[in-house]
Amino acid sequence: MSADADVIVIGGGLFGCATAYYLAAFGLDTLVLEREGGLGADASGATAGNLHLQLSPSTYAQKDEAWIRSFSDTIPFFRDCVAFWREVVPTLPRDVELRITGGLMVAQTAAQLETLQRKTAIETAQGLDIALLSRAEVATLAPYLARDVLGAAWCPGEGMANPMLSVAAFADGARRAGARFRTGANVRAMTRDGSHWELDSSAGLLRAPRVVVAAGHGSAALTDALGLSLGLTSRVIQMAASEPCAPFVPHLVYHAEQRMTLKQTANGNVLMGGGWSASLDGRFGRPAALRESIEGALGVAVAVVPSLAPVNLLRTWAGYNVYTPDGRPYLGAVPGRDGLFLAICNTYGFTLGPLCALLAAEAVAGRKPSHDLAAFAPGRASARQ
């Protein structure tokens, strides 16, 4: 039986589309499979599209100091990833509204200020350009913030892009380079048959010598079935968007303790996220927003940016976040599984996407990696804790 492609990429989100973009550029015949919703339908369509460098409050609040210290050595990699965004965007066939705006993590209590001090010390030690601003400095830099903001960690290298357009841009670029896409192809099982992987999908049986699993939260079922214990977990989280406003929040804003990321898109909508829990809609199995989370997310938002109070909420939506045990992505070849590669990210996948996709594609193509992959290797011990 002949192969349907040199490489099949399972998953048409940012990781899948960007991986296909590089694979096609390397001259490999690439086929991307996505489920019914179409490209970017899950996490890549639901994400806020933030480019993070700071350790986020969700990381900080939920983990102990030792975990944070060990995770903090990824900071240089995050910096490389944001730099790579700036490098790759001009090569894409369409605009993705990339902006490096700087990020502010605000504190409204003395305890939160202390948290920021400890946090910035760790980050500075890793070489991150981050500074603690006084109350007066914050008021000057960000006059839209609430009066009771006592200080903020200011990281000038952070920013944002439009995740929906980013998926489209990588997909368009991949198509132009010869990659093929098939939506409505839900992969149910995969088996190795001699020199090929055989995928049992809702679009029929598909074969290729190499397969990249880039299926976000759907990766767990596929890799579990192969007996890989990656320890992937996922959560459904939600986002909210205001009506379009004239520009008034020029930064990516977070909170030192509360779940909040807040920013204004190029279109003017204020996006409010931060990892508020959503639920699974029982009827369609789709993620759906929870009332308490909408109320809470908007509560933090107006407490930090009070001018939002009379502005209308336009939309909420929910999507999956996938987590690896050590917070680092799985990239590259799976040891002992010929032709099987992973491109799966922890949360922050948007920031890491393009560079991680390049690294995954390099591994598939047998090229020299442009970054040391040891910390992200699917077979690493730290992942199996």
Next chain:
Amino acid sequence: MSGESGARRLHGGGFRAVGNAVTFTFDGAPVRGLAGESLAASLAAAGLIRTGTRRTGDGQGVFCGMGVCQECVVTVDGRPGTRACMTETVAGLAVSGHAYAVSPPANPGVWPEAIPASLSTDVLVVGGGPAGLAAARAAALCGAAVTLVDERRRFGGQYYKQLAGSQAFADGAVPDRQYAGGRALIAEVARLGVSMIGGVTVWGAFGPHEIAADTPDGPVLFAPRRLVLATGAYERVPPFPGWTLPGVMTTGAVQSFLRRYRVAPGRRILIAGNGPLNLQVASELVKAGAAVVAVIETAPAPGLSHAFALASAAFESPDLVRDGIGYRLGLMRARVPVLHGLALVRAEGDDSVQRAVVAKLGADGRAVPGTERVFEADIVCAGYGFLSSNELARSLGCGHDADPVRGVLVARVDGDGRSTREDVFLAGDGAAMNGARAALAQGFLAGFAAARDLGRTIPAEIGDEAERTRRDLRRHLRFQAALWSIYAAPRPGMALADPATPICRCEGVTRAEAQAAIADGATTIGEVKRRTRIGMGRCQGRYCGASVAELLAGAAGAAGSGPSAPSETDVQAPRQPARPVPIGAIARRPEP
């Protein structure tokens, strides 16, 4: 903004203005209005048809006139995105025209949280039109504690369209059947002790017993034991060149101006589309002294082939058929042409609409060359029937089925209106389009069943009324079927839209842009949306969803690439909020 507007207030005809003359400002200039009418009515009467600016820079104004399209939004006393059609005129308001990107207010420093009041009730009825009023009445007659909410301050909904507080019936005047029927039913519901709360925006249905709303007294979380959704319908308008011009609006919007506020928004009104409402509104306008230049009906003139349907309609509801004949006679006497077998193919104008072009449609749904006729008009109404406002029901997971003939979703309910979701009843046009009489019957049966569910002892005469109502409902449904067959016309679709015609009104996404996204590989509504912003605006996809589905079906080469019938999972998933709602009305401090 045009200074030559033909808008005016209508006087006499059995009505009198009773609202105080008040002054407010629009973009700094004083405007006179009547207390108790809507801001939209005050602005229209003052000739302000363009009240905002689109994403494209083009003008916008009232389109649906009933709170759905969100195109009449203005900033009122610093509150952006406020619907002029749902806001009462009050002296001293500072109103400014809408800009696509609104201006948030200056930083107030801090903002307090909004703590919703909790409100338990036996039966919550959402929607105060025929179905909702009838449901509230039946449940109350059975002894249930009932709360009835409506988005408008004034009950009656889009069918009864009750006079606003700015107007009253003149002494000795006899209100017509729709005014009188609505007034009597509203009065009876109030007399039965139903708690009636107007001005309520239900923004989230999170469960049958968890209904979040913004009310004039602040946020409320309703916790009903049974829920009746009677959310009505909104007008379906297919995209055509010029349909986003200020002054192009739905037939229902003009009817609201007339029946609620006694305002004619233009000097020369053209009404086009399909269905009996267009004739009725034209006739009402003429009777009130407004000028209707023509009524354009897509369906062919009733002929011999309709004899059976006409006879059947006349048998089931003779009074309604008599009304229809009366509308035609009135228009004939006023020499208003009623042109069958033609369609509105284009609206033209600079700042607002000035001309309407109508033509015969070919089999491909496009204008047949040589058949075009131009009418000067400063208001152009389009009405092509209705779509159910089913987003609350769908967000609760109530099952719906696709009706492939009319291209709509129809709620899956039993004879009592019981949905597939426990404790949720659906009644009236919000569940399926069957007209006001069926809605009254369905509302009654739903309210009756909801109260019976709660174990109320049903008075014998109410049980008898339920039996009669079941029989009546069957008759109303037969009438509706006959009416539909008389007005049968090709379902309007995308055929008239040029490449440059916006198909998403809110975000200004053109047909060409949507098609480019499909050519670039988008295969689902979601993908087209993510590439173009189509459906991401204030109306939340209510007016563009069918267009995108049709383009996708055409691209996929589906059989007969006409308008498609989206299945329940194809259409955009309903999302909270069901209507835009101020962030400050929802915001709560999270638990530390």
